[in-house]
Amino acid sequence: MLVTLCVLLVAGIVYYIAIGYIANNQLDTSLTDEIEEVTAYVNLNQRLPRPIDFDEDQTSFIKTGQKTIPRIFFDTLYHNPREKNTEAGRAVEGLITLKGENYKVIVTESKEATEYLTQLITGITLALTALLLGILTITNRYILGGLWKPFYHNLQQLKAFNIAGADSLDLKETNIDEFEELNSAMLTMSSRVKNEYQNLKTFTENASHEMMTPIAVITSKLDTLIQDETLRPEQYAQINDIYTATNKLARLNQSLLLLVKIENDLVQDNYVLSLKEIIEEKLHQFHELIQSKHIGVIYTLADKEITASKYLVDILINNLFSNAIKHNNVYGTIRISLSGNILVFQNTGDEGPLNGGEIFERFKKSKTSEGTGLGLTIVKNICSQYNFKLSYYFEDPLHTFQIEF
């Protein structure tokens, strides 16, 4: 728009100057003719012409002592005798010799006609410019706007594209070949990407499932092996280690499967649950584990109902509890508070705050932890599944996990 305006402005100026120049040129030619005529007249009649002899032009003769006067053209004022006003004029100076005397002759012609022409042309140009600008604005706003509308709609769709989501791109059809081509390319690309992603997820899920059977075989072999009481204590110790490793492998696998499930939004048995009851139940369940570390539990629970899957909420609270117990000190403290929309789990443990950005990431765990490193990731994913706000902060000496429902 601005560019158009500038170009038009420059074109206007160039136009104006060019027309002015051409008009002057023409006037100058006409003035040259006039002065030739005057010279011819003087030479023929051997007298100076009266001013009226040359129709609209005004001619004046001034006696001069100069021998030569170069013919020069200049802008001057023109007194219109009829309209009694002053207009812009163009004049030429020349030298005439009459009876041995030199006269300076000045012929002035009104520029009004050409001025008028220039103004008219400028006016038309300006009007055209304004019209063009108007039309451009209108076309831009309405016609082109309508033309680009599908494009912006599709762009919005592309921005909102979620690889894990179920919806495919909803692209607007257009009559424009280029856009249509872009649309089909985007559709092909998005469906291919989704397909690949789905394949990858299915692969992860299948791989994890397939691993469960061999793990089951190992476990059952171990269970059978320990029935043989002729084994030596060292062999039992080895078996114990295999048990631990297998157990960890199974747990890791289950956690990965659970993450896939949450990410795929496959757990949807939502019910209204009393969070207070669930936490109380878990307190009971974890009682022995808490006692074995001589941990003191302080809790204040208000009634709070949430709509979610019992399965996932159980896991959420389980993981918060095991986290608070596992990373706690012997004779440490756990504080649980549920009030309003906020659930807070606090526990003593290692000194100093943890890296709040990292702890929820997969396989991030403290060096001493024997866990899978997926517990808090699962907590985070369950929270984001239900749009709960999960945060970690350190309130010396308590590590605090807060969930806002």
Add this chain to the structure above:
Amino acid sequence: MKLLIIEDEQGLRENMEQYFTEEGIICESCTNLQTAINKTSLYQYDCILLDIGLPDGEGFTLLEHLKLTGKNECVLIISARNSLDNKIKGLNLGADDYLTKPFHLAELKARVAAIFRRKAFNTNSILNYDGINVNLLAREVEVKGSQIILTRKEYDMLLYFIANKGKVISKNAIAEHLWGDEIDLVDSFDFIYTHIKNIRKKLMDAAHKDYIKSVYGVGYKFL
């Protein structure tokens, strides 16, 4: 008790058979759906252990078949898929329980015993084992005529031990039974030791007999 194990994974099937085979239990096994359907049509079983992922189809087909032919065997589903949908589907089709791989053989046996008890509940709600009488309805335990008070976990553990009598049970298996496999357990098994100590003492005081034998660091055996 007659048991049918339907499992295509050879290693697992053999161990299950071996673990269950004892006095009074007859184990049969097969590896695919078709044989399983034939067997259940021909013979009467008390309990069926059913794998869902079989080479020639899903185990659910057998459940449908059993329902259709009006059989009421106890069925325990063993599946590599820990999916809520599958669990619900199986239970709706008449299965009695659902166990996810991997599992401990002791857990499997305890589950089978529990299902079996539930089915036989009408006739007998008292479980006897070597001087220990468990009233399953009232959840009360009597040893040599005197009642002993057990916590909920101790009671669960006693039933678990009785179901796996004479077998060495690993600490892993006990922990998983008591706290479920969803809980990421604390590294040490000290708390199991505490439980065992308590239950052992209570039984000793009443019966003057040590029922629980510790097997090197690996587990315990109920005698």
